[in-house]
Amino acid sequence: MRAARTTGLTAVVLALLLASSYGADTGSAAVSRLAVLPNPVRIWRPGTQERIVVEGVREDGTFVADLTTRAQLKIADPNIAIVQEGGIVKALAPGETTLAVSVDSMTVQVPVRVDPGPQPYVPSFRNDVIPVLTKAGCNSGACHGAAAGKGGLKLTLRGYDPMLDYHVLTRQARARRVDRREPGRSLILLKPTLTLPHGGGLRFEVGSTEYWILAEWIAAGAPAPTSKDPMPTRIAVLPEQVVLAPGDGQRFVVQAFYSDGTVRDVTRWCKFNSTELVVAEVSQDGVANVKGRGEATINATFGNLVAQATITVPFRTDLDEKLFTQAETRNFIDELVIKKLKTLGIPPSGLCSDREFIRRAYLDCTGTLPPPERVQAFVKDSSPDKREKLIAELLQSDEFVDYWSYWLSDLLLLSSAKLSRPALLAYYQWIRTAVAENMPWDEFARSIVTATGSNLENGAANYFVQHKDVVDLTETTSVTFLGTSITCARCHNHPLEKWTQDQYYRFANLFARVRLKDGKRSGEVIVYDAPDGEVRHPRRGVPMPPTPLDASPIPPDYPGTRREYLAEWMTSSDNKLFARTFVNRVWAALFGRGIVDPPDDLRATNPPANAELLDALADQFVSHGYDMRWLIQTIMSSATYQRSSVPTELNAFDVRWNSHYIPKRLAAEVLADAIAHVTGVPDTYPGYPKGTRAIQLPDVRVASYFLDVFGRPKREQPCACERMNDASIAQTLHLFNGSALNEKLRSNAGRVEKWLKEGVTLAEAIDRLYLLALARPASDAEKQALARLLGDGDEQPAKLDQPPSREQLEDLFWAVLTSKEFAFNH
């Protein structure tokens, strides 16, 4: 046991004892010391309390066990504070003392200080009453926080507007809700306690803490909130990260940091939820129970503030460190991925073979299959940096431009549904040029958001032709560039997130002055900014100050247009969301799953699989000038990207943390092109020149059942969910019986026909086909197996040294082109 190195015999014995009492799982996670959270304890005024969490700490500093219930807590001066059940320290009088915390023979002394606080203390509507109402669910979206309120009482969602709530509670309903003379007759005490009938049922009991907070506030004359009230500016959950085992419990404490410098324990007033119920559940008291292995994020919500803690439950704790320290690494991505894998106890797979790599790289970088000659040359090449060189070469190819222009066209929803053909082509050409010239992503986004002029000359202006109204622009812009959906807030405050309807209309007002007028040519629209125009808040009936999300409003003396202000904020390096959203999208394109998944849902409550990795990638992307090719090159050069898709016994279950490469089905367009390429029969798309490949189409409204059934997106909603790579019976019926594949095999102009004419032998046909479609030769055993199936039973296999019949060759092609090895990038 590693503890022996520094702490001597007692520690070893202790560690062993602890290890045994916390189950085999924490065996390697033996506790070497205690940590008390928070430390020091500082309570902002007498009469309030602070929850203490006692953590067992492993030698490497990781928190591995909640020992609070086993700990003895003793306050030196009981006149200043006392300890209550469940690790609660209650402040009695101002002063300083110490708290002694001991578990078995480990002891920690924690300084405790109780500040005098405001005297006398007058309960605050904003900071005492609203949190009670929020925790009890009174102002939730399902109750009085709904857009229309409930039962005649309408509060702001989770109390975001205390002034309004105060007015509603004290002035409306003939002031019966708050009775200053007889506080006990106030409806806000009678209804939630069910003393009077209440549609929302019992929210708290008479005499509970909640009850007394409201009662004392009313008794104090129900003072109104003021702009001078201290405001909570952020919250933090302690412990922030713990490594536990199934069956463990963990309590959390949530601290709120106020604008007056005080820090208050708001655990009781927070709502908790877990992102992975199979890993951990959490009660509304902030106590989690570990149910399974993996990682769960515990979200704590206090008003509109959110903070997280992470519970990691390693899959294995008994693995040799070498599985991680000796794993191949190429760049910072690998270090962060391995770090995560080590925490979770998931050893990575080794690197993929050269043949797997070249096929993977071609498909991901260019959407095409590698030419057999290139595969052979690559395999023979013995230079150590050949993979990097290949990636660099692919990044310069025309096919790279095709593929990533299509990808960006998906993102920007290019479709003739709302754009005339000349407009669509101008937009597409603009994107292509940007990809070909490797326009930095910030410039790309800025060019779109601020686009003006003729949509035929400045293709980017079509963004505004396609999204004509402010609502559409607001919602599309936030999802496309910021990975954030604010749609719910259009009609009411976002029920799941922090966005309010006010914020929505502040953001929307940034687009209020965009105007369109018809140009002279067919399909031409001129985009310009009018000097005036406002978007009105539908309920308030007034315009809101134009403000980007989470930023300050446009200054009155801002020299540019509103859109320019938006673009400036959006692409500034302070706006982390912008770079994170993009790197996450690219990651999702290369791995089939975002670090945050779904890749366009970057909200606080949908945590990344590897937060450090997402941040590092985003930061590096910014410091490399938002260079998309640098980003793709860096990810593809990582050992993480180059890992084998063959799972090991220890990592087969992992789909989230990149321990191995997860095979992903080729996108509909790539699959169609690959089939056309291998069969030698190109598809024809009505309205586009012969030889146009699916991935080169600027539009998705080009008839193709194959593309539709294999999940081509409609480009109607800005949602990554539009593209479906899931298998369906309709797809396989189409491969079996549909014309797309069968007609290509039957064609007189295709490869089948050509090889028949050439008289290639079956062995040669198998070899060629494998190289072409799978980037590898077939083994002898495989050839023989295929020959047996193509012949008349085991006794009479087809002759490998003879040319196959047409039907045999067609069936061989069919089977290769429908195999997983072909249809997946692996």
Place this chain on the structure above:
Amino acid sequence: MIRFDAERPVRFCDGFTRRDFLHVGALSLFGFTLSDLLAARAHGAARSNEDINCILLFLVGGPSHIDTWDPKPEAPEEVRGPFKPISTKVPGVYITEIFPKMAKHTDKFSFIRSVYHTATAVHDTGHQLMQTGRLFSGGIQYPHMGCILSYLKGSKGAIPAHVLMPRPIGPTGGNMPHGQDAGYLGRAYDPFVLNADPNDPKFKVRDLLPPDYITAVRIERRQRLRQAIDASLKNFEASPQAAQFDDAFRQAYTLMTSRQAREAFDIHKEPDSIRDRYGRTRFGQCCLLARRLIERGVRFVTINMFETVFNEVTWDIHGSRPFTDILQMKDLVAPNFDNAFSTLLEDLEERGLLKNTIVAAMGEFGRTPKINPAGGRDHHPGVWTIMIGGGPIRGGQVVGESDELGYVPKTRPVQPAEVVATILAALGLDIHHELPGPQGRPIPLVDYNIQPIRELL
């Protein structure tokens, strides 16, 4: 020439007529013995051996309860809306005048007028709740009722156990899953999606039959070759997406080699008089096809009356574009439903199928009692009305009632999970039987505190 089709049995080169051989061969080729598996699975889950089926008509958009099956003639004008109540076959039960045909059949099904949910008032949450009984959270996606049935009882022959038509619900604004797949049970138990409009004169299940030039032997050979090619790789062992890809081949093969399945989907075999009776609309013909499928062994059919709520006349009567207004409901949506639903009940009864086929019709929420400034009504999950009958479900009942203005349940509030529990119980399942959830965590069909609506069983 050897080929599959509905008229003739498949002949093999050696002259034997052995469609059945092919079928059995196909199954053994993939090495699973379905009956064993299902027998093991259903043990403990099935409460009776009787086969009860279900047709679920999902009224996408959310019908206004006040304008349909919970009229409020005494309410103020801005609430009661333009439609008058009419009496129905069951004394004392009134619905609005826009459903004259349904009124004649109220003895065959019951109303639940006090369904409510407390989740966010977007379509997607209601879709989840009404079809799976649960709101998705914490990373768990729950299975649709039909997928649960399919998982527990399997298919009868080659025909899929659960068919969804015409297409799954598309985007409805909330960007959430709609609860129409098998969720944690895995893709293998997803419904078979028709992906076609049975009202189309050229309707057929696309690609169900091989082209003339491909023989049965070749199809089988292609399958075997395909498997041989993948046999040498280990890369896909842990990939659910890859397993799903293989499942889709297996299921497609079983389907296309089955006469039962091909016949079942052939709506053109229905006489014109029947087709006219159901109404020549997408929804009407879906209802007819559902009856045909149930008759031939499908256990559960889900029909989405609409695919989305945008740019289509639906139940989503916000009053302003791209949505529908109240009067459009009277002209298009209601008559379509009234006719198809009534005909389905009549037809099932005439064929003796109603006694073992549940018919449920429901939307995802009701609509705001107060008519909005655009002359429509907005989302209101506070209370709404659904219909359910057939199988062991008692007809002619009214469960629960809403308050005078149709805001909240007044008596007998019913959660979506209770509706799901009622259907699952009526299907003969033990509603607290545990299914294997993610990471092997047992998840009961419905939560332990949920019970079926006893008044209906």
